[in-house]
Amino acid sequence: MDEIVAEFIRRTILKIPMYEMMTILKAWNFLSENQLQTINFRQRKECLVQDLVLLCEEKCASLNDAALLDIIYTQVHRHQKVWDVFQMSKKPDEDIDLFDMEQFKCSFKKILQRALKNVTVSFRDAEENAVWIRIAWGTQCTKPNQYKPTYVLLYPQTPYAFTSSKLKSFMPLLGQALTVASKHHQIVKMDLRSRHLDSLKAIVFKQCNQTFEDHNSITPLQERCLELDVNVDSRIIHENTVEKERVQRVTQETFGDYPQPQLEFAQYKLVTKFKSDLNGGILAERKEPLRCLIKFSSPHLLEALKSLAPAGIADAPLSPLLTCIPNKGMNYFKIRDK
Amino acid sequence: MDPYDASESTPSASSHLKDYLIGATPLQKRLESVRKQTSFVPTPPRRKIPQCSQLQEDVDPHKVAFFLHKQWTLYSVTPLYQFSYSNLREYARLLNAFIAAEKQKGLAVEVGEDFNIKVIFSTLLGMKGTQRDPEAFLVQILSKSQMPSENREGKVLWTGWFCCIFGDSLLETVSQDFTCLPLFLANGAESNTAIIRTWFQKTFDCHFSPLAINAFNLSWMAAMWTACKMDRYMATTEFLWSVPCSPQSLDISYAIHPEDAKALWDSVHKTPGEVTQEEVDLFMDCLYSHFHRHFKIHLSATRLVRVSTSVASAHTDGKIKILCHKYLIGVLAYLTELAIFQVE
16 A cells, blocks of 8 residues: 555545544445454544554555545535536437446546546445546646545436536536536536535425425414414404515415525626616616626525515515525526616 | 815815814714703714825825735724823833733733734824824834844734824813823734733723724715725725524625726715715615615615725724725724714
């Protein structure tokens, strides 16, 4: 086992938090139960890591084994990365070929190796017929950089691939390799980006309705709305009850009754003219639009937006520019006057 | 005809003040109403658009550059009792000893910091609005270099300065024993700021208060700075709102091209050379309605937290960053006004 692999394994294991150590090592399945039992997991982390690396050395861990460990770590810590979404398409008249996983892997690897000579490509199959791909990029003359890899989660039955990459310059090559190897014609980057990979999947696969149907409560809408009023003196009535109910109803129709997929931001580039009835005459003669960039940020954007109308901060229904995010699968927009 | 060009000949001190404050400021009105025990009836205040003041022309632009592009945390300070500009060296020595003592007590623990520090007090010439304003002064903590050679100036660890720009309303009310420098700006570790504050409070019987900037004043700043004449724009005009929704927080950032912001302002602006409350309200309303047209969200129901223009940026927590040397005094004048209001 050469130094590069040893160091790479050492650094990867070092990243793993202690409470996940056993789970990840077991998932990796490179060191056997017996071997793991010989290690003292209660010692200081640096010593533990050293012992583990020695074991890997004894077992002659390869670069690919190390890469697999890295994939598993990334799978568990996927929220630490920002994920982009790509959509591939076939030509309209093309036949739908049956997808062959082994052929895809072989073809994908070949394309990259032919282009760069030095590249590490690793695969790990996942559930739902998906595959995780890890690529460490090198060039014709330099060895692959194992510490800035690109990760891809590909669902071959669908046209979607989710990628996370620190090195942007290799993206065109990656796109090409994915397209050709999976027998598609074209690949397009969607205006959708988030740390929450599962939410991206939910949005893109339109799973919002199905996945969360179980959470749909049976209590009628009105009871839920006026829950707070149950214990209050019945002689006290709420002003605007009708309006409040309308807002609740419209909000529910727009957003649905289930938890929203989790996104952190939405960005709008507006190039639109200023128009206002109240401030008549302002900028009336100006032909040029106002150039604005608006960004909404929140730990859970869609839930926050959903709460705006009931809180009285926004009108109901909320603007379609915001409500279309899950349906259109976008969180980057460019808006111009029609 | 450009009303913004400072083409006047050397103005006198009193006209400077008049230039800046046309009519009574909200501060003066509030004081009046408190003294008279009457209810406060707000009449639209006016402020003159900041111009490149005559005094500032005399200040070395290199020296001014020191204050730009740094984030300053703001405090208001009550007048300093028996402070003397001729004792600055003595103060430096005393403060140095105080800091060393505090650090040895373990009250401020900074990793890697050595106790070899040097404190410097210096006056800042020209950092004032009128001749009546007291001289501003600067306090710096430098790390003393280990090498004994004189040329090795230590690294600046912390900077703080006291100033008073157009502080006439406060100057009129205090006796000779007091030095009024109500605005304090600090840059550096909070632990150091706390130690400095403690020393000043003990030595000059004064009191520091963090200077928060509310949404009302942030809107004023945004309007005034947009009104400033700029040769070129270095930064986009940007607003940040914090939405009080639960359970998740939501931040809305609204950036508008500075030329478009200026065009909007010019369309709103009616009175040459000054800014009125109505104009500020209208300017903000236009921004709100443009936003509402697209998103159906009422920004006025949320909390304005930060404004940023090519002149300066300000955060509601009392943080300021000045980007344009031409309007340094203008920005400081507004902040001095806020500080004075808080002090009184």
